[in-house]
Amino acid sequence: MKRQVPLSKITRSRVALAILLCLWLERGYPESIPNKVNPDSVYIIINSANPQRQISQTGLNAIFNMRLRHWNDGSPITVYVLQDEDPLHKTFCKQKLRVFPHQIRRGWNRLVFSGTGQAPLVVETKEEMLKQVMETPGAVGYLSGKDLTSAVQILEIQ
Amino acid sequence: MHHSPIHFKHDLFFTCSCIAALAFSATTSAQNLNINKWLPDSVQVHGFLSQGFINxxxxxFFGHSEGSLSTDFRELGVNGSWSALPDLQLALQVVWRDxxxxxxDGFRIDYGLANYNxxxxxxxxxAIRAGRVPTPLGFYNETRDVAAxxxxxxxxxxxxxxRNRNLALSADGGYLYGEHRTEFGDFSxxxxxxTPRTDDPEFMNTILRGEAGTLEGNTSWVARLSYEAPDKGVRxxxxxxxxxxxFHSSRSLSNEGSxxxxxxxxxxxxxxxKWSLTAEYALRRTRLDYFHSSDIGFTGQSYYIQGTYRFTDKLEGLVRYDELIWDLDDQYGYRYPARLGPSFSRYARDWTFGLRYxxxxxxxxxxEYHHINGTGWLPHLENPQQEAQRWDMFAFMLSYNF
Structure with missing residues (x-):
């Protein structure tokens, strides 16, 4: 019995600490980014002027496969990706598009070399990805949660 | 003639180009040639360069390769595309191929088309596509020029x-393309x-039986239905x-028809x-209708089974068995007239083992290494004398694309 008292005290203080931490974290992330951002997950990011907030899984695949070339409001889509061998690109392909990076590369090559489509624009770093999506109207790309800022918008997958 | 000074100059030029390309690609960022950074986002330029060595x-096969090393197989292409509107794209590819x-050694426009969604x-x-459009045949035809x-x-x-790649690769005309994406996969x-292209010397030679004359494409059609589920890996x-x-021979009046x-x-x-398995099967009906003599017709069969394995991200191995039969009624060519060629020119069975890095x-x-029984797909133009039934082929290729 004696032991339970300090234990509950510890629990209470831990809860308080967790709440404080959450509040602090919430302040750490800007308002436009949902509170549930996981620093290790991959997020689809779009230019903040884009009114669209959601897309279906098939729509997302169509965009990154370079098949869907305009947003719901008709404005053109500009797709940015990291290099094929970039670990974040590999994670993005597997987790968000559910394909292997070499499959998506083959798809782009088929479009480019048959004249029926274009390849996405390749950026070399996460910083460049953020900059391009920030500055290009209609841009779409991806970043991990820890690199997100309020200058870009998250595109939710329905 | 294969080792004339002119060819040697070409070889030298190409070897230099390959080395230059290598140095160039090593110093610029991969996949994205800097040229695209200077262009508006709606314009893209891509290209490829490859040099083959065959023994x-x-x-x-492709040059004087018998007991020698042929360097007479090279491809160079540049394409540009302009996305004029989100749903309108213009594209053009110019290729030089030997x-x-x-x-x-000729420049040609492999495609020049407008695509409108x-x-x-x-x-x-x-979408509709019009102009000179790559022909959708099987899995690989539309981009067959590009080694990658x-x-x-x-x-x-x-x-x-x-041996008649131009005929198959692209044709002038118009297409209607449709695609529907569902959670079970994409249907298209x-x-x-x-109007088919008829600029292959080997094709012309075969149809006109070696005589001079003309060969002109007539209204033709092609249709392909596909299903693709990338998340399940199925195509x-x-x-x-x-x-x-x-066709119309300028030498003999009887050699005329369609x-x-x-x-x-x-x-x-x-x-x-890590691995992939591919198989394709083709049933090919061929008919020559002569204006002044009886028709010739035969049905052939082709198939291959191919497995690839990715040892690492960079190294891939391939094993393939590929079989061609020109005439299903005479699979071993026993009834094929000797004056037209040996019986083993009516089939080809090819085992291929390859590595790419x-x-x-x-x-x-x-x-890659090929062990081939039969000469069914051997270019006859390059083998005017005796053909051998069983032969081996080694090939090496260096290719660059951006």
Whole structure:
């Protein structure tokens, strides 16, 4: 019995600490980014002027496969990706598009070399990805949660 | 003639180009050539360059390869595309290709087309394409020039004949393309009315039986239905086409008529993370209708089974069995007239073992070994004398694309 008292005290203080931490974290992330951002997950990011907030899984695949070339409001889509061998690109392909990076590369090559489509624009770093999506109207790309800022918008997958 | 000074100059030029490309790709960022950074986002320029080295135990394939090393196989192409509107794209590809006597040092426009999306939503696409459009035949045809899009140096020859590659690659005409994406996979159709290209020396030689004359494409059509579920790694396709051309010999009046070729191709592929399995089967009906003599017709069959394994991200191995039969009624060519060629020219069975290594994301080195029984797809132009039934081929290729 004696032991339970300090234990509950510890629990209470831990809860308080967790709440404080959450509040602090919430302040750490800007308002436009949902509170549930996981620093290790991959997020689809779009230019903040884009009114669209959601897309279906098939729509997302169509965009990154370079098949869907305009947003719901008709404005053109500009797709940015990291290099094929970039670990974040590999994670993005597997987790968000559910394909292997070499499959998506083959798809782009088929479009480019048959004249029926274009390849996405390749950026070399996460910083460049953020900059391009920030500055290009209609841009779409991806970043991990820890690199997100309020200058870009998250595109939710329905 | 293969080792004339002119050819030597070409070889030197190309070897230099390959080295330059290597140095260039090593110093610029992979995949994305800097040229695209200076262009507006709606304009893209891509290209490829490849040089092959071929050695055969017997028979010549793409140059003087028998007991020698032929460097007479090279491809160079540049394409530009402009996305004028989100749903309107213009694209043009110019290619320079040399493949022994089957394709001699020439520039040509492989495609020049406009693609307009009539309807484009998250789940559907309906588009029209017009101009010179790559022909949708099976899995590999539309991009067959680009080494990086081929699983091996030579595509399975029973279906993707290299000796008449221009005829198969692209044609002038218009297409209607539709795609519907669902959670179970993507369904698409492609239907086109076309006029085939007839600029392959080997094709012309075969149809006109070596005589001078003309060969002109006539209204033809092609249709392909595909199903693709990338998350499950599955690709399936059915292709059917009717190619028509009219021929007219300037030497003999009787050698005049029309050529009909109608292939049916079934394609299937399974992709896992490390390996993939591909098989295609083709039933090919050929008919020569002569104006002044009785028709000739035969039905042939082709198929291959191919497995690839990715040892690492950069190294991939390939094993393939490929079989071609020109006439199902005479599979071993026993009834084939000796004056037209040996019986073993009516089939080809090809075992291929290959390796490809990605030196850089844009630079690929491939090597392969073929053991072939039969000369069914051997270019006859390059083998005017005796052909050997069993032969081996080694090939090495360096290719760069951006």
């Amino acid at each position: 055969t135990s017997d028979n010549n 493949a022994g006597q089957t394709d001699e 009539l309807l484009s939503t998250e789940s559907s696409l309906l 899009t081929r699983p091996s140096i030579f595509l399975p020859q029973s279906i993707y004949f290299d 159709f492609n239907f086109g009315l076309i 399936l396709a059915v292709t059917y086409a009717e190619f028509l051309s009219d 050529f009909h070729f109608s292939p049916l191709i079934l394609s299937a592929q399974y992709n896992a993370e 990605e030196i850089l994301p844009s630079l690929l080195a491939s090597a």
